[in-house]
Amino acid sequence: EVHLVESGGDLVHPGGSLRLSCAASGFNFENYAMHWVRQAPGKGLEWVAGISGGSVTSYYADAVKGRFTISRDKSENTLFLQLDSLRDEDTAFYYCVKGREIVLVVYAMDSWGQGTLVTVSS
Amino acid sequence: SYILTQPPSVSEAPGKTATITCGGDNIGRKNVHWYQQRPGQAPVLVISDENDRPSGIPERFSGSKSGNTATLTITRVEAGDEADYYCQVWHSNTAHWVFGGGTKLTVL
Numbered sequence: 001e002v003h004l005v006e007s008g009g010d011l012v013h014p015g016g017s018l019r020l021s022c023a024a025s026g027f028n029f030e031n032y033a034m035h036w037v038r039q040a041p042g043k044g045l046e047w048v049a050g051i052s053g054g055s056v057t058s059y060y061a062d063a064v065k066g067r068f069t070i071s072r073d074k075s076e077n078t079l080f081l082q083l084d085s086l087r088d089e090d091t092a093f094y095y096c097v098k099g100r101e102i103v104l105v106v107y108a109m110d111s112w113g114q115g116t117l118v119t120v121s122s
Numbered sequence: 123s124y125i126l127t128q129p130p131s132v133s134e135a136p137g138k139t140a141t142i143t144c145g146g147d148n149i150g151r152k153n154v155h156w157y158q159q160r161p162g163q164a165p166v167l168v169i170s171d172e173n174d175r176p177s178g179i180p181e182r183f184s185g186s187k188s189g190n191t192a193t194l195t196i197t198r199v200e201a202g203d204e205a206d207y208y209c210q211v212w213h214s215n216t217a218h219w220v221f222g223g224g225t226k227l228t229v230l
Contacts, residue, residue, distance in 0.1 A: 035219070044206075044208065044221060044224040045157070045165065045210075047221065050219065059218065061218060062123075062218075095164060095165070105217075106153050106212045107153070107170070107171075108153075108155040108167055108171065109155070109157075109167060109210075110170070110176060111167075112165050113164065115164060
């Protein structure tokens with residue numbers, strides 16, 4: 001069974017930084033694309049970033065490009081999201097999500113973690 | 123940017139059929155995925171690639187698409203189907219994943 005457990009969410013001041021982690025188990029981690037999707041309280045889903053299996057390709061939403069960095073560690077089966085230059089509008093639950101295939105394009109996202117809350121406020 | 127448009131809300135009585143639409147430019151040419159999010163829970167994939175149901179998703183859930191509209195159909199609606207539903211596509215021109223705004227299904 002696929003298990004995705006996020007951690008690292010916290011209260012941070014505008015301009016600050018955080019690093020989110022996602023511990024993955026129950027599948028061959030390196031063979032699947034992984035994503036971060038966020039949801040502001042009471043709002044809809046917003047894709048943030050994705051990385052292919054083998055870390056060949058990564059893409060970012062315009063709202064976070066240049067501020068956030070997605071990465072993965074195959075030795076630890078862990079997905080990361082480095083959040084820099086945080087803004088109030090980055091406040092959201094951040095979900096770690098597994099793709100259905102090794103490429104991060106086209107194919108659905110078939111397993112979601114429970115999310116970790118990032119709050120940006122002064 | 124590519125925009126997916128969903129109705130904010132849909133209501134249906136138990137046992138009836140609920141349809142949730144997702145509008146987008148030439149969406150009929152894209153792989154469309156649908157997610158269910160019950161209150162307080164993480165999203166769950168219910169339909170992928172237009173009409174493929176993951177293991178554990180009831181046959182009552184189905185998808186279709188044509189032209190500029192994709193549709194999620196839920197037959198014999200149950201109280202447990204009450205949730206927010208989101209459509210999603212990959213937009214290759216911008217290399218972005220796009221979600222619709224979500225539709226709240228209320229079971230009357």
